[in-house]
Amino acid sequence: MKAKQRKLLWSLILLLLLSAVTYLYSEDRPSNEPSSPSHEKVVQILFPSDRYPATAKHIQEAIEKGEAPICTIDRGGAEENRSLSLKGIPTKKGYDRDEWPMAMCREGGEGADIEYIKPSDNRGAGSWVGNQLENFADGTRVEFMFK
Numbered sequence: 001m002k003a004k005q006r007k008l009l010w011s012l013i014l015l016l017l018l019s020a021v022t023y024l025y026s027e028d029r030p031s032n033e034p035s036s037p038s039h040e041k042v043v044q045i046l047f048p049s050d051r052y053p054a055t056a057k058h059i060q061e062a063i064e065k066g067e068a069p070i071c072t073i074d075r076g077g078a079e080e081n082r083s084l085s086l087k088g089i090p091t092k093k094g095y096d097r098d099e100w101p102m103a104m105c106r107e108g109g110e111g112a113d114i115e116y117i118k119p120s121d122n123r124g125a126g127s128w129v130g131n132q133l134e135n136f137a138d139g140t141r142v143e144f145m146f147k
Contacts, residue, residue: 042070045132047125047144054117055098055125056146062100062113071105071142073133078104085112096122102129 049056063069074081082103087110089097095116101108133142 042141042143044143044145047146049146052121052125054121058098058115059100067113068101068107071101073136073138073140074106075104075138081109084110089114092116098122
């Protein structure tokens with residue numbers, strides 16, 4: 001290889017290295033770091049109050065009483081949150097114990113507002129919420145909107 005060709009080859013290698021280093025430290029490059037959904041905007045979903053009126057009323061009243069208006073999805077904490085929120089709240093024949101914030105919310109758990117609601121309303125609402133949120137990652141912040 002001639003000296004001129006080696007010089008050109010080294011120039012290309014240095015250019016590639018410089019480009020790689022510039023890219024690695026660029027703020028515009030895509031990040032492999034997981035995003036922090038809790039710092040992202042709040043996703044708003046319109047709750048069907050006409051289909052699940054008792055659940056809608058409970059959520060709105062719980063928020064008016066000071067419960068968190070935002071649900072941060074935390075599916076892994078749902079079982080423990082449900083156990084904590086329903087502790088000491090007796091079952092009632094013909095009713096479900098509805099909780100706000102929901103057990104699947106980071107804000108749920110001990111101190112959640114509990115209301116007795118007919119199973120058809122409560123379970124229908126739970127299924128609807130599950131379907132709406134299934135594609136959102138844990139950490140996503142959700143606000144339920146009402147007409």
